[in-house]
Amino acid sequence: MRYRVVSTHTELARNARFITIPADVVAGQLVAIETSAGVLIGRWQPNIAGCDWLIQPERLIKLTVHYRVIGRVLPAAESATCLN
Numbered sequence: 449m450r451y452r453v454v455s456t457h458t459e460l461a462r463n464a465r466f467i468t469i470p471a472d473v474v475a476g477q478l479v480a481i482e483t484s485a486g487v488l489i490g491r492w493q494p495n496i497a498g499c500d501w502l503i504q505p506e507r508l509i510k511l512t513v514h515y516r517v518i519g520r521v522l523p524a525a526e527s528a529t530c531l532n
Contacts, residue, residue: 450524451480451487457504458489460523468519480518481511489521 453464459478460466466489468480479492481502490502490509502509 465524467524470519478521
């Protein structure tokens with residue numbers, strides 16, 4: 449899937465395009481996750497003190513809601529069509 453960054457709270461620049469690839473992810477990888485609130489991008493840290501976390505610049509998000517890891521995040525070519 450292809451996406452465009454609409455927030456300033458990610459490692460990727462605002463309006464940057466990226467794709468996700470479904471893959472097993474390991475701690476510390478840049479991932480996209482889906483929650484009922486939308487898609488979040490950050491470095492995934494599983495099972496620290498019994499909780500999973502998402503690390504974004506200047507933010508530490510405790511994942512207390514049900515979420516699904518969409519996949520690893522990779523920058524996309526400028527010509528790629530985005531879905532949002």
